[in-house]
Amino acid sequence: MALPHALTDGWVVAQRNLIKIKRVPEVLVFVLISPIMFVLLFAYVFGGAIDVPGNVDYKEFLVGGIFAQTVVFGATFTGAGLAEDMQKGIIDRFRSLPMSPAAVLVGRTTSDVVYNVLSLIIMALTGLIVGWRVREGVLDMLAGFALLLVFAYAISWVMAWVGLLVPSVEVINNASFIVIMPLTFVSNAFVPTESFGGVLRTFVEWNPVSTLTQACRELFGNTNPAVPTSDAWSMQNPVVYTLGWIVLILLVFVPLSVRQYRLSTSK
Amino acid sequence: MGVDTFMIRAEGLVKRYKEVEALSGLDLAVPEGTVLALLGPNGAGKTTAVRCLTTLLRPDAGRAEINGIDVLGDPQAVRRNIGLSGQYAAVDEHLTGFENLTMVGRLYGFGKQRARERARQLLERFDLADAGDRPSKTYSGGMRRRLDLAGALVAEPPVLILDEPTTGLDPRSRQQMWDVIRELVAGGSTLLLTTQYLEEADRLADDIVVIDHGRAIARGTADQLKAQTGGERVEVVVGSVDDVDRVRSIVAAVAHGEVGVDERTVLAAVDGGPASLARVLEELQREQIHVLDIGLRRPTLDDVFLTLTGRSAEEQSSTTTEEVA
Structure with a gap:
């Protein structure tokens, strides 16, 4: 009873958020420009300085990492959107209605999937322009994009929780960077796993952003199968391992965020 | 209708914010089909009382019932019985009037068709039909307030709670709002409204509760109150x-x-x-x-305060912290 209610009400709220994208398209422009900038920056500025084992071109290596990094960064948008919602009068309307208490969160995380779909399309096009190629089948490619979107959806629930904890929209960017920066930079997104040593390397190998990146590279055919990247189980089975993280994150952060929504609105 | 059927009832409501006690044991009782005005200056605790009654805020002590349903015990059932219209219009500025009302209808569980019909009906009734397809951020203050009130009426709840429905409105918009409120009461709704204007309470309410420092300091009909404060x-x-x-x-x-x-x-x-x-x-x-x-x-809130407390409403509001919204 509670779940379908959360989904139908959540969809109504998501539609409201999507109308805002239509009315204020300027927001979209900035969300979509930053991934382009990242692709160009890494491809041309760092591209020459980083060696990838197995004779893989850095630009091919890079795009999977940029995809992963961008969808994780994109989750900040969810946190900011929610933090903004919480300060608006409309929340009082929502809270005085007999609607599902999860609806505002379900709606926000759902409408943000649209941002991620758009930014993946933009990035893929930019990637193709700078020399990235998909070398596996269409189904594998679609599986890669689907995995990115589902992972992004899970992370957006983490950021939803952060967005409810912080007192204002201004704090959200800094608060989320504390989590997102280490996750994306201490990973194989921009440099090969082999370039890390010791404890850091173990972190990289088991970091879900690394395995997501690895899964994308394999599904898009951007790795050299003759040269295995790492023998850690997580890196050998990146799709399964990443899916495990997705389930875990959702199991923890969906209830946590709904609880926080209730708490922060009934002070 | 028995006198005993109170649609809104509060007993000993207490709400503290750190050192400030916003409500210090407020009692309210509103019989079915009547209007109660909660009259007081800024910071008296009016908005806090409204938020406790509408499930937006948990009181620290005391209890409240809407249509016989305990506010803390079954908040979802209470929400099906109330319509809230706030001091800060709870509308989405990027959505049109029509989209705002349709959204509220869908969140009440209406089907698409029914939500749309109801939205059109309410826009018509609140003189917003022409502006219905414009984003609400282009609306004037009065229009936004009417849209907000329309949002409270989507599911035709038996109890309406209006927090300072006319504060900040120009005289014409205020008059329009009064007309709408009178119609609602004629239709049988039970209404609690907060206001800073004695004149407004006088025109709309059957009973008035004067509130100061989170506590009722006088109650009665407008005539009784005026007699008490010297007419x-x-x-x-x-x-x-x-x-x-x-x-x-x-x-x-x-x-x-x-x-x-x-x-x-x-x-x-x-x-x-x-x-x-x-x-x-x-x-x-x-x-x-x-x-x-x-x-x-006519006596103003200031006169009432001067008589009841020995100080003016303005002195009063400057010595307490801003009301927590």
Whole structure:
């Protein structure tokens, strides 16, 4: 009873958020420009300085990492959107209605999937322009994009929780960077796993952003199968391992965020 | 309808914010089909009371019931029985009026068709049909407030709670809002509204509760309250300060209670307004005192406060913290 209610009400709220994208398209422009900038920056500025084992071109290596990094960064948008919602009068309307208490969160995380779909399309096009190629089948490619979107959806629930904890929209960017920066930079997104040593390397190998990146590279055919990247189980089975993280994150952060929504609105 | 069927009931509501006690044991009871005005200055605890009654805020102590349902016990059921319209219009500025109301309908569980029909109906009724397809951020303050009230009425709830429905509105919008509220009451709704204006409470409410520091300091009908606070006032502004004493004694003859003097203004509560005014005018003419202005004035919240607490509403609001929204 509670779940379908959360989904139908959540969809109504998501539609409201999507109308805002239509009315204020300027927001979209900035969300979509930053991934382009990242692709160009890494491809041309760092591209020459980083060696990838197995004779893989850095630009091919890079795009999977940029995809992963961008969808994780994109989750900040969810946190900011929610933090903004919480300060608006409309929340009082929502809270005085007999609607599902999860609806505002379900709606926000759902409408943000649209941002991620758009930014993946933009990035893929930019990637193709700078020399990235998909070398596996269409189904594998679609599986890669689907995995990115589902992972992004899970992370957006983490950021939803952060967005409810912080007192204002201004704090959200800094608060989320504390989590997102280490996750994306201490990973194989921009440099090969082999370039890390010791404890850091173990972190990289088991970091879900690394395995997501690895899964994308394999599904898009951007790795050299003759040269295995790492023998850690997580890196050998990146799709399964990443899916495990997705389930875990959702199991923890969906209830946590709904609880926080209730708490922060009934002070 | 028995007198015992209270649609809104609160007993001993207490809400603290750190050191400030916003509500210190507020009791309210609103019989079915009547209007209660919660009258008080900024910071008196009006909004806090509204938020406790509408499930937006958990009181620290006390209990409240809407249509017999406990607010803390079954908040979802309470939400099906109330319509809330706030001081800060709870509308989405990027959505059109139509989209706002349709969204609210869908969140009440209406199907698409029904939500749309209801939205069109309400836009028509609140004189917003022409603006219905424009984003609500293009609306004037009065239009936004009407849209917000329309949002509260989507599911035709038996209880309506309006937090300062006319604060900040121009006189015409205020009049429109009053008309709408009267219609709602005629339709059988039970209504609680908060206001800073005695005139508004007088025009709309069956009962008035005057609230100060989170506690009721007076309650009764508008007439009882006015009688208690001395009804209408005669106010005379004289041309010369030398005449003030003579005017004071003229006014004292018809006054009910003390005569107030502030520089060249003499003010006193009177019984039987127009007759008293006529007598004062007659005396002034006989003594040939030059008067700049003279008139009858209805008591304001300030007068009520002055009588009940010995200080004005404005002094009151500056000594307490801003009301927590």
